[in-house]
Amino acid sequence: MKRADFPSLGFGVGLRSPHYKLVVDTHPKVDWFEVISENFMVEGGRALEVLQAVREDYPIAMHGVSMSIGSTDPLNRDYLRQIRDLARRFEPAWISDHLCWTGVGGRNLHDLLPLPYTEEAIRHVVARIRQVQETLERPILIENVSSYMAFADSTMTEWGFISAIAEEADCGILLDINNIFVSAFNHRFNANHYIDAVPAERVVQYHLAGHSDHGTHLLDTHDHPIREEVWALYERAARRFGEVAAIVEWDDNIPEFSVLADASERARGIFKKVTVENHGRSPEATAKHPLSADHRS
Numbered sequence: 001m002k003r004a005d006f007p008s009l010g011f012g013v014g015l016r017s018p019h020y021k022l023v024v025d026t027h028p029k030v031d032w033f034e035v036i037s038e039n040f041m042v043e044g045g046r047a048l049e050v051l052q053a054v055r056e057d058y059p060i061a062m063h064g065v066s067m068s069i070g071s072t073d074p075l076n077r078d079y080l081r082q083i084r085d086l087a088r089r090f091e092p093a094w095i096s097d098h099l100c101w102t103g104v105g106g107r108n109l110h111d112l113l114p115l116p117y118t119e120e121a122i123r124h125v126v127a128r129i130r131q132v133q134e135t136l137e138r139p140i141l142i143e144n145v146s147s148y149m150a151f152a153d154s155t156m157t158e159w160g161f162i163s164a165i166a167e168e169a170d171c172g173i174l175l176d177i178n179n180i181f182v183s184a185f186n187h188r189f190n191a192n193h194y195i196d197a198v199p200a201e202r203v204v205q206y207h208l209a210g211h212s213d214h215g216t217h218l219l220d221t222h223d224h225p226i227r228e229e230v231w232a233l234y235e236r237a238a239r240r241f242g243e244v245a246a247i248v249e250w251d252d253n254i255p256e257f258s259v260l261a262d263a264s265e266r267a268r269g270i271f272k273k274v275t276v277e278n279h280g281r282s283p284e285a286t287a288k289h290p291l292s293a294d295h296r297s
């Protein structure tokens with residue numbers, strides 16, 4: 001798969017419950033919404049009504065938090081079927097989850113835990129992504145997580161690990177720019193090397209979010225504005241990858257919708273700026289519609 005196989009969604013926001021009413025009632029000017037799949041894996045009720053209303057006005061992508069693609073537990077077939085059924089109903093542009101494990105031995109730890117970066121882990125995850133893609137009847141995107149510990153067994157960089165998995169499983173990458181920044185600080189690697197190394201044609205979406213600074217380490221809390229250093233990293237990505245769909249994620253101390261929408265517009269502005277500056281020099285994976293993200297404006 002390559003990015004051009006997917007629709008070009010533009011610049012959006014992660015849909016969160018404090019904004020449901022405003023989004024349904026006022027149809028704010030953003031290109032698209034990313035929704036958390038698990039919030040809508042219910043029989044009926046308000047959440048599904050909201051999603052139905054949102055979907056009538058906007059493209060969406062489905063983002064999951066509990067696939068546990070890296071675990072050694074068997075894949076949860078029931079969970080995957082529910083995701084597939086939700087996707088059949090709401091027709092998201094794509095489905096994503098995290099390159100991590102969230103539990104083992106049947107116990108869910110409710111956290112996005114990192115993997116050892118080894119050839120064995122690559123083979124394990126690739127086989128599972130292929131099974132997931134078969135069940136969901138489409139390629140998925142895998143997202144890099146932030147991390148606070150590393151395995152002594154790792155034999156490669158995180159970007160080498162995610163790149164190898166995406167290539168071998170033939171899936172896409174959801175590049176969380178803030179997670180790269182957080183992990184780079186925590187593990188003392190150069191975030192630019194990450195941006196420069198991942199396979200350009202497989203980067204289908206970005207996450208932009210805020211983190212909190214604890215001095216010795218950064219925490220991926222999604223409760224602050226996006227830091228300037230993360231914007232700078234995003235600009236580097238935009239310069240290399242061209243047009244990639246982006247959303248702003250905010251999960252705690254959620255501000256007014258306009259704050260998220262403004263950040264999404266800032267991402268668009270940076271993309272446009274680097275596209276003009278790139279004139280005559282194509283980004284590595286040329287977008288189908290380099291300046292077309294204004295379809296709602």
Ligand SMILES: [Fe+2]
Pocket residue numbers: 143176179207249
């Ligand atoms: Fe993310």
